[in-house]
Amino acid sequence: MAADHVDHHEHHPHGLAHQFEDMAQQKESVLLGMWSFLITEVLFFSGYFLTYLVYRTQYPVAFAEGSHELDITMGAFNTVVLILSSLTMAMAVHKSHEGSKNGTLGYLIATFILGGVFLCVKYVEYSAKFEHGLVPGLAWHPHGEHSPQLALFFSLYFGMTGMHALHMIIGAGLLIWLLVKTAKGTYTAEYNAPIEVFGLYWHFVDIVWIFLFPLLYLLGRH
Amino acid sequence: MAEHHNSPTVGTYLAVFSALMVLTALTVWAAFQDLGPYGDLVAMVIACTKATVVIVFFMHVKYSSRLLWLFVGAGFLFMLILFAFTMADYASRGWLGAPSSYYLSIQ
Known part of the structure; x- marks a missing residue:
């Protein structure tokens, strides 16, 4: 037993935590752990989506008015940007499995830039809402006739897109950390779980936007 | 590594991305059509389809x-x-x- 133990340490693979038997078991545990977190995130965002659904069924006119105030071109552009960033993220994971450091770096940088583009467009959109007086509590003076519940729509708009943007900002921070670690050569074809796990988070953020875009920008348009 | 055999290929990723782009265009187009009470349903079916595709392929659930x-x-x-x-x-x-x-x- 003692000899086994020493032997085990001599061949300890890079990146394997001591509580796991091998890399495959570690990977399985890490992915399951990340999914547990993402499920709590799904239920967290569900609170927002459910609130939206309840109020939209009660005040459909106000919510249609709200949708018309949003810029559909910017919303659609950001949808394309975010889905493209999911593709580059999936490619980064793919390259890390191949053990290609430069490929991984390139796709992670592309993901970071696309995330930045998304946040810049969001900033432009938020600025316009402040100019038009469509920010409940901070700059609320909508022009012309409007439903009294319009403020409810915009409270949900800022709550939901703001929480989504916060997730993007946290994701961008984590991406910088991954970029530094990748550049240092920490990840190999065998040990790349942090990149894969971050990819799951990034795709989750993409999925939230896939629902936010039609709900906030599109419904009640025609 | 064993996972190489059950990981999606670059071609799969590109096909998934194309499908997501088509569905995005479709949902924007559908939003401007008069679908009566079915407008909301169409938008949500498209969004759920997109989410499922992302979960199954980009998030590797199919290969897990x-x-x-x-x-x-x-x-x-x-x-x-x-x-x-x-x-x-x-x-x-x-x-x-x-x-x-x-x-x-x-x-």
Whole structure:
């Protein structure tokens, strides 16, 4: 037993935590752990989506008015940007499995830039809402006739897109950390779980936007 | 590595990306059509399809263990319970004719 133990340490693979038997078991545990977190995130965002659904069924006119105030071109552009960033993220994971450091770096940088583009467009959109007086509590003076519940729509708009943007900002921070670690050569074809796990988070953020875009920008348009 | 054999290829990723782009264009187009009461349904069916494609391919659930399938499925089941029970409550208020405290408060 003692000899086994020493032997085990001599061949300890890079990146394997001591509580796991091998890399495959570690990977399985890490992915399951990340999914547990993402499920709590799904239920967290569900609170927002459910609130939206309840109020939209009660005040459909106000919510249609709200949708018309949003810029559909910017919303659609950001949808394309975010889905493209999911593709580059999936490619980064793919390259890390191949053990290609430069490929991984390139796709992670592309993901970071696309995330930045998304946040810049969001900033432009938020600025316009402040100019038009469509920010409940901070700059609320909508022009012309409007439903009294319009403020409810915009409270949900800022709550939901703001929480989504916060997730993007946290994701961008984590991406910088991954970029530094990748550049240092920490990840190999065998040990790349942090990149894969971050990819799951990034795709989750993409999925939230896939629902936010039609709900906030599109419904009640025609 | 064994995972190389059950990982998606670059071609799969590009096909998934193309499908997501087509669905995005479709949902924008559909938003400007007069679909009556089905407009919301069409938008949500398209969004759910896009989300499923991302989960299955980009998030590798298709290539993961059955335990992970069960885990992810259970998570979404709880989400459905949250939506179904809450909306069943809102939809059925007033069905029995008895004044609930909610209706008394808004009168």
